[in-house]
């Protein structure tokens with residue numbers, strides 16, 4: 001399973017991708033102090049696929065941003081592969097995919113994928129993936145020279161996934177990457193993402209609003225409650241990998257959805 005939490009048996013050293021200990025985040029605004037996260041304890045094992053689910057404003061994006069070292073926690077510690085989150089970021093251990101693909105409109109698909117090789121001091125040659133191979137992996141072979149405006153929303157998101165994988169990150173953080181897509185495209189990309197995850201062996205932490213997506217993708221679903229954002233419960237999804245969309249018709253899947261829905265009602 002992807003997650004261990006306090007109370008589980010101790011996790012062996014060297015097997016942990018993400019470790020949050022007592023993480024709290026407060027934002028000071030004109031309207032007062034907002035506690036976005038409170039006392040978050042979480043362990044994600046290497047190679048795991050964990051989905052984060054919870055009501056709007058419960059701190060899902062904030063949690064991802066702490067792990068990515070975009071936000072410093074107000075209290076507690078975040079480590080990634082036994083390093084501080086900022087060391088992991090500098091070491092290019094982390095890839096990030098957002099809801100908006102945010103491609104540069106004047107650059108070709110191939111040049112967008114290669115962008116991380118050029119910015120922020122670049123990536124050591126031995127750590128850079130082959131951009132053409134990555135485009136094949138995300139199903140965009142033959143589109144290397146196209147410009148972003150020639151692509152559909154789903155294709156643009158595939159480009160952003162290939163771009164996030166160019167540094168061969170050991171951890172991929174995904175913040176509602178398919179939230180703006182139609183259901184059929186989303187289903188297809190869900191299956192493809194699982195294939196990419198299995199092929200690359202990367203650890204994935206994935207934020208979604210969709211119960212179905214959370215249960216289909218995650219080995220574990222972590223539910224957060226709001227105001228203040230805190231861990232409500234971890235639910236293990238007892239479906240084997242590789243998963244197929246047809247598994248969503250099984251009693252195991254339906255039961256998992258019912259359980260998630262019940263918990264969400266109290267978040």
Ligand SMILES: Nc1ncnc2c1ncn2[C@@H]1O[C@H](COP(=O)(O)OP(=O)(O)OP(=O)(O)O)[C@@H](O)[C@H]1O
Nearest residue numbers: 027029034035036055056057058059060061062063
């Ligand atoms: N930079 C910021 N400044 C002030 N408050 C913030 C900031 N970022 C987030 N917040 C607040 O922190 C809380 C958690 O926000 P966050 O975006 O992490 O939630 P979320 O679960 O990802 O929400 P959603 O599902 O709607 O995307 C919210 O109350 C939000 O208003």
